[in-house]
């Protein structure tokens with residue numbers, strides 16, 4: 044077996060199910076082995092940001108590893124933003140980069156794709172990954188790979204693996220996975236008992252779930268725990284979509300002044316707020332009407348549990364949830380909450396479109412045809428998603444990079460085989476929407492809702508006087524055919540209903556529905572968000 048095959052088998056054993064990539068001369072040898080070994084399917088896309096976002100989404104939706112393979116320099120450095128997004132949002136993404144061979148630098152010439160030194164790329168990725176390795180020693184490679192992949196899964200953060208092109212075909216032993224890190228049983232018990240005591244003492248306990256619950260595959264167990272503890276559950280903004288298919292007492296998504304009043308009230312008045320796998324960031328908490336005193340909460344994140352003024356270290360979320368389930372008796376009665384009623388039964392008339400109409404039309408579609416997993420870009424399309432029924436959702440809700448939506452939808456369909464719904468604004472579509480041109484080769488057929496307000500509207504809401512937010516009108520619907528799909532521009536609710544019915548009925552080709560939204564017409568959530576932020580900053 045050669046080093047690349049050993050690496051591919053190890054990636055598969057650690058949860059990778061496919062590779063997204065774009066080759067280059069530093070990567071051709073290992074792309075050849077990827078393609079010929081068929082250990083993992085390879086999907087090539089058109090631009091490295093799309094490769095990174097697709098691989099990230101595949102990791103998020105399956106809870107496995109995402110793999111992005113690129114060439115050295117121009118390729119890898121083109122992907123820094125998606126890897127940074129994966130780091131910030133705790134997505135287990137493996138970056139595989141080709142690299143120069145041992146003797147290439149000895150010729151005394153600067154190499155093409157070299158930025159500063161030959162090691163610069165490695166140093167750049169050190170900043171946005173939790174572990175890194177250059178596989179320049181076939182003896183050491185199996186243990187290096189085992190360590191890096193174990194850390195990728197353990198910390199749910201990206202890792203960087205550089206393959207010098209003169210190493211990829213070297214003979215190499217297979218990788219033996221590292222054992223899971225030990226957990227101090229007594230500390231775990233003490234932590235669990237303290238959490239239970241805190242929740243029992245609280246008069247208004249509540250559970251907020253965040254991205255780590257998905258990253259470690261804990262949704263069903265967390266739903267069971269919430270039922271046993273009779274805890275109302277909310278998701279963080281980033282955690283939207285969590286527990287959508289679990290039988291959980293789910294109240295909604297916390298968004299402070301921008302969210303549902305009953306959710307905001309529960310979270311901000313709770314005297315026993317349990318944050319499980321929640322990233323404590325501004326998009327999750329920055330819009331709190333009343334500052335949540337995080338010192339009075341229970342926070343479990345990044346293998347640390349903080350209760351009041353003290354912390355327990357090395358308590359992995361999985362161990363914590365499992366021990367809580369061991370200690371909390373099964374529920375003697377069923378516990379559920381009245382489900383929130385989302386907009387639905389859209390009136391299919393000639394009224395112009397609003398984001399709330401779009402959410403209602405999607406809810407009607409899912410009620411009739413079943414839930415669709417959603418990949419969303421940022422912008423008002425993501426705020427609109429807050430009015431769509433709970434369903435699996437991947438979106439950069441914290442790092443907030445544009446360009447995620449379309450590639451993420453492709454990654455989602457490649458990973459699950461399910462047809463996704465993609466929500467994307469016109470500005471973000473201009474960045475990576477062209478990746479739809481790859482659907483035909485792979486049989487992907489997402490339904491793409493393109494929110495066209497001819498504007499960087501999110502920016503305009505905060506700086507309306509700037510004309511640079513005007514994007515003009517691009518004929519997105521007309522472009523779809525050239526990319527191998529079907530496109531339609533709609534401006535009324537009746538046209539939207541007809542377009543969605545046609546899209547659902549058409550398989551095998553992506554369906555792009557360009558939604559003409561009048562200038563300044565915002566989703567209910569974004570309207571509340573803007574008003575709330577302005578009030579908080581007043």
Ligand SMILES: Cc1ncc(Cc2csc(CCOP(=O)(O)OP(=O)(O)O)c2C)c(N)n1
Nearest residue numbers: 422423444445468469470471498499500501
């Ligand atoms: C990669 C990157 N570059 C710039 C920006 C900054 C930004 C945040 S929101 C926004 C406008 C988004 O326009 P779009 O039409 O997609 O959506 P909408 O606001 O609903 O009209 C920009 C430019 C970010 N976040 N990421």
Ligand SMILES: [Mg+2]
Nearest residue numbers: 468469498500
């Ligand atoms: Mg826009």
